[in-house]
Amino acid sequence: MKKFILSVGYALKGLRFAFTTQQNFRIQVSVALIAIALGFYLNISTAEWHWITLCIALVLVMELFNTGIEALVDLVSPDYNKLAGHVKDISAAAVLIMAIFTLLTGAIIFLPKLLLLFHAA
Numbered sequence: 001m002k003k004f005i006l007s008v009g010y011a012l013k014g015l016r017f018a019f020t021t022q023q024n025f026r027i028q029v030s031v032a033l034i035a036i037a038l039g040f041y042l043n044i045s046t047a048e049w050h051w052i053t054l055c056i057a058l059v060l061v062m063e064l065f066n067t068g069i070e071a072l073v074d075l076v077s078p079d080y081n082k083l084a085g086h087v088k089d090i091s092a093a094a095v096l097i098m099a100i101f102t103l104l105t106g107a108i109i110f111l112p113k114l115l116l117l118f119h120a121a
């Protein structure tokens, strides 16, 4: 049990590191909070909540992996190295793909409801 609590502590330390050092992570957390507030406001369905929470979790997980990979690359290759650059670029591309998918999902779920709301107003 003590080992489990320690592991959770280390994970929280990782989260704090990402939050304090990565502007992108802070932006993604802010957008996630806005999406959650919008979800409550627009009373989205259970299935829509599944999509939104899945997208939020995956974007944050991808950003955390990206942050870890960047730190590892800086550790093993502090000097310029073409392959190190590729590793960072590929890792960033993975975040970008997930961010685009999330944007599309958010638009599919929220846009029709927002348009209805503005039409009714």
Ligand SMILES: Nc1ncnc2c1ncn2[C@@H]1O[C@H](COP(=O)(O)OP(=O)(O)OP(=O)(O)O)[C@@H](O)[C@H]1O
Binding pocket: 022, 070, 073, 077, 078, 079, 080, 081, 082, 084, 085, 086, 088, 089, 092
């Ligand atoms: N050691 C390196 N060798 C070669 N190219 C690198 C190296 N470090 C970074 N680069 C290139 O510069 C880009 C930006 O790297 P950087 O470490 O600044 O990442 P970042 O995406 O700006 O992340 P952050 O601002 O969160 O640290 C990389 O995507 C890569 O193309």
